[in-house]
Amino acid sequence: QVQLQESGPGLVKPSETLSLTCAVSGDSINGYYWSWIRQPPGKGLEWIGYIHSTGTTNYNPSLKGRVTMSVDTSKNQFFLKLSSVTAADTAVYFCAKLPCITSCVQFDPWGQGTLVTVSS
């Protein structure tokens, strides 16, 4: 059964770059789409973007070019970088698989999430 685990710094300074890793176990990362979703404290979910194992990406345009996703198939990991962060980027960041059952628009399963706080 596939499992996902996020990791990265829990505290990032304003204007710096947030960097997170999602380690996939129990299945190969190859051939699938993988996504990042975030949830500000006490608020709803926001889709950040997805990446295919081949490196194809699609990002939420609301993040205005600050997002970069990448993948390392040899390590079965994928990554998120979010630049020029502000306090509004404080959130729990989840990684998830898109199983593409009939379409690639559902997330299952999810990682447990990691809280990233933007503060000086």
Place this chain on the structure above:
Amino acid sequence: QSALTQPASVSGSPGQSITISCTGTSSDIGDYNFVSWYQQHPGKAPKLMIYDVSNRPSGISNRFSGSKFGNTASLTISGLQVEDEAEYYCSSYTSRSIYLIFGGGTSLTVL
């Protein structure tokens, strides 16, 4: 303001049925059968409960069902149980550039 509109809260008693609505537009729910529902308990990751409007992933109870009419999708939970108390989010594909949008979430209280 979330792109999909959900009621902030709903409640029901054990054994009863409840329905949570999720209203979008013709750019998302109205034109596409790509609505999903997620259950999130406090401090936990969301869990996929329904995909493609009305399909249940393996292992999800048949007490959970989904439907759609026009621009509004619905999640119905029958035979409410205490463990169903959670936050529920809908999501949909959208033909707008954003690709995928979520609702603001609905807090379900089982009294």
